[in-house]
Amino acid sequence: MATMAELMSNSVQEMAANGQEPPVKYFYKGNDGGVLDSSVPLIEIQVVDLGLLSSPSTSAQELEKLKLALSTWGCFQVINHGMTSSFLDKIREVSKQFFASPMEEKQKYSREADSIEGYGNDMILSDHQTIDWTDRLYLTISPEDQRKIKFWPENPKDFRAMAISLNLEESCFLDQYGEQPLVTARFNFYPPCPKPDRILGVKPHADASAVTFLLQDKEVEGLQFLKDNEWFRVPIIPHALLVNVGDQVEIMSNGIFKSPVHRVVTNTKRERNTLAVFCIPESDNEIKPADGLISESRPSLYRKVKDYVSIYFQHYQQGNRPNRSSKGFDLFHLQ
Ligand SMILES: O=C(O)CCC(=O)C(=O)O
Numbered sequence: 001m002a003t004m005a006e007l008m009s010n011s012v013q014e015m016a017a018n019g020q021e022p023p024v025k026y027f028y029k030g031n032d033g034g035v036l037d038s039s040v041p042l043i044e045i046q047v048v049d050l051g052l053l054s055s056p057s058t059s060a061q062e063l064e065k066l067k068l069a070l071s072t073w074g075c076f077q078v079i080n081h082g083m084t085s086s087f088l089d090k091i092r093e094v095s096k097q098f099f100a101s102p103m104e105e106k107q108k109y110s111r112e113a114d115s116i117e118g119y120g121n122d123m124i125l126s127d128h129q130t131i132d133w134t135d136r137l138y139l140t141i142s143p144e145d146q147r148k149i150k151f152w153p154e155n156p157k158d159f160r161a162m163a164i165s166l167n168l169e170e171s172c173f174l175d176q177y178g179e180q181p182l183v184t185a186r187f188n189f190y191p192p193c194p195k196p197d198r199i200l201g202v203k204p205h206a207d208a209s210a211v212t213f214l215l216q217d218k219e220v221e222g223l224q225f226l227k228d229n230e231w232f233r234v235p236i237i238p239h240a241l242l243v244n245v246g247d248q249v250e251i252m253s254n255g256i257f258k259s260p261v262h263r264v265v266t267n268t269k270r271e272r273n274t275l276a277v278f279c280i281p282e283s284d285n286e287i288k289p290a291d292g293l294i295s296e297s298r299p300s301l302y303r304k305v306k307d308y309v310s311i312y313f314q315h316y317q318q319g320n321r322p323n324r325s326s327k328g329f330d331l332f333h334l335q
């Protein structure tokens with residue numbers, strides 16, 4: 001049996017700091033390596049104002065914008081969301097401080113070999129797997145009784161308070177989410193990478209969530225979305241949150257809302273910090289296209305699923321995406 005040390009890969013941050021040559025398992029096998037320059041076009045991303053969305057005189061127009069965004073790109077930036085700029089900056093700061101703390105400190109929160117929760121990087125499931133150039137801290141935020149406080153850093157002191165107040169449960173509004181949807185937070189740290197043309201921060205994937213909220217780095221770009229076989233950069237709006245549809249809302253909306261394929265590219269000079277918050281329906285709930293969205297002209301395009309996240313992770317590390325089509329269970333290959 002493989003030992004714990006064999007199953008866990010090294011911290012990417014240490015490799016970067018030591019100027020170590022990245023092992024080949026980090027090299028992306030696809031023919032489309034990542035680039036971070038202006039030759040990659042920017043998404044003309046919709047910016048949705050939550051204030052306008054909730055005010056009767058302006059909501060219709062804002063709702064149209066939302067629908068257009070979700071049915072074309074599957075993502076938008078949200079402003080006027082009620083979280084102050086100083087609060088968002090504080091999250092960024094606390095996350096930076098955690099990753100900047102000594103390795104012995106971070107290792108107190110190391111994930112266990114067979115689970116994603118805690119501090120670490122990709123789980124190694126196969127010899128052929130491409131590993132992402134990122135270290136992460138992955139925490140369950142809600143339901144509260146599923147929090148594993150042992151993984152929540154004690155330092156910086158503000159960390160636990162910050163993460164608790166990030167409870168975005170209210171945004172998970174659909175019935176299919178169930179009474180106790182899961183909200184998880186992934187603090188992502190991408191150190192500078194010596195081989196950005198060969199190594200990705202996160203390989204191409206779509207999210208297993210219903211909806212994902214991303215707090216981007218304020219200064220360093222990296223996230224790209226795929227549309228019509230072309231990659232597009234996401235612009236930075238410092239105090240906006242990026243919202244993207246995950247596979248489960250694509251299923252619930254019978255494919256009207258798109259769960260976009262995205263990736264993170266690396267760069268040689270600057271580290272990048274982001275926070276992704278995933279809203280995930282209760283695993284016992286059956287997820288299926290809403291009845292109102294099925295008709296003779298638009299039959300149900302997806303199979304019913306339960307515990308989609310488990311199905312998803314069985315495929316993810318191999319670079320595959322489960323095919324949720326009602327027609328079968330082929331795999332959609334991403335690398
Ligand atoms: O860090 C980013 O920009 C995106 C991360 C991401 O796609 C994910 O964690 O699923």
Ligand SMILES: [Fe+2]
Pocket residue numbers: 205206207262
């Ligand atoms: Fe993602």
